[in-house]
Amino acid sequence: MNNQSQVILSLGSNLGNRLENIQLAIDAIHYTVATVVKVSSLYETPAWGFESNSFYNCALVLQTLKSAPQILDEILILEIKLGRVRNDPKGYQARVIDIDVITYNEEIVETEKLQVPHPQMQNRLFVLLPMRDLNLDWRHPILQKYLPELVQLSEDKSNCKVVQKLKSPLEKIDLQKYNYIAIEGNIGAGKTTLATKISEDFNAKLVLERFADNPFLPKFYEDQSRYAFPLEMSFLADRYQQLSDDLAQFDLFKDFIVTDYHIFKSLIFAKVTLAEDEYRLYKTMFDIIHKEMPKPDLYVYLYQNTEQLLKNIKSRGRSYEQQIPAEYLDKINRGYLDYIKTQTDLKVLIIDISNKDFVENQIDYVSILDEIQQKIQ
Structure with missing residues (x-):
């Protein structure tokens, strides 16, 4: 998936309870528009360009997969909900809340409604x-x-003073308590997307499965009986090598590790794809490897119904996945759920995302973070 874009917003208020207006706006942006990952201090500044009460101002950093025009449209709608009235006068005016899109990455955007x-x-x-x-x-x-x-170069010499510190909404989510979080799910459930978003929003080291490099994968979907065993063995070897290397390498600049798979998925898929005698041999190898692998501090399973999985697989457009039957996905789902039932010493969180779209709907993403936080507590 694409990396998220970084957006900077400027917030201001000089009518009513200014602090409350600013805080309500921060929370509303985080819950409905995009993830607020950083918040500046709160400043009190004189009105700029007209005579009025002093403003409270702050700046936010958002991370999002949305475009700059889409962010602007959602911000304009949110301003109205928060009490902003635009009379379109000649010049500036006092306002309950003012939210401006200041930057979008380091891009130059010029449209009829937006300049960044x-x-x-x-x-x-x-x-x-x-x-x-x-x-x-x-x-x-x-x-x-x-x-x-x-x-330093600005000609504005206004007296802008810090009033107090403000908190980012993400400070309520204490993922740093864990060293290693595994995000799991069926094919097309969105585990890579979620793991990537969490790694970017919470400064985590990201480890993604290297499935795209496996030469047996396209062949497997064409002839499962012939290529199942070499596929599963190559996946097992690669997952073991990757996790052994990446989990052992501590990154001083990251707070924890998040992966989009756990080594046990190898056994779940092998049980579905392999013949009985092949599976016995495979499990012998797996048990030797599994004993050496560190367990995640939190194991998150994204449950997605089969109908939605098929839609997701179709929309992402990998040619070799387009003929995956529903029965195969059903078996994988059952395999995961059966595995989870046996894990008495593993902290497991099952999140049903069948009716969630945490890419397009920010409130769905925040609800997932809230479920993870509740599990931590």
């Missing part, structure tokens, strides 16, 4: 100072300057 980077950002300390708090390695794609340089 925001054309006035370099002239406004109430935007630059909160952005500088975020400690980003971001360079203005037009001016070719980093945030400290933009602050």
Whole structure:
């Protein structure tokens, strides 16, 4: 899957309970638009360009798979829900909440409704100072300057002062308690997508299964009886090698490890695909390897019904997967659930995502994080 884009928003309020307005906006953005991964301090700044009450301002970093125009459309809808009234006057006005899209990665976007980077950002300390708090390695794609340089060069000399610290919504999710989290699921369940999002949002080392490099996989879907054993043996060897290497290598700059598979999936798939005598031989090899593998601190299984799995497989378009029968997926699901029932010493969380779309619907992604947090507690 594609890596997420990084979006910076600027928030402001100078009507009503300014702190409450800002906090409500942060939470609403996180739950309905995109994941809020960083929040600046809260600043009090004089009104810019007109006479009015002082503003509270802050900046946010979002991570998302959505496009810049899509983010803008959702932000405009959210502003209205939060009480923003746009009378389209000539000039600026006081407002309950103001949310501006300032940057989208280091890209230049110019549409009828959106310009990023925001054309006035370099002239406004109430935007630059909160952005500088975020400690980003971001360079203005037009001016070719980093945030400290933009602050230093700005002609705005407004008195912008820090009021208090603000918390990111992700601070409530304490995944750093674990060293190793495995995300599992059937073919097309979305385990790679979820593992990737979690790794990016929580600064985790990501380990993805190298299935695309397996030369037996396309052949297996054409002739299962002939290629099942070499496929499963090659998967077992590769998974063992990859997990042994990656789990042993500690990354000083990452907080934990998240994978999109666990070594035990080898036995689950082998039991479905192999003949009885092949399976006995395979299990002998597997048992030797399994004893040496570290167990995840949390094992998350994404349950997806077979009908939705087939839709997901079709939409992602891998040619060799298009003929996978529903019966095969049913067997894999049962294999996982049977395995989970036997794991008395493994912390397991089953999440039914049959009616969730955690890529398009932010609230679905947040609900998954909430379930993981409840399991931690």
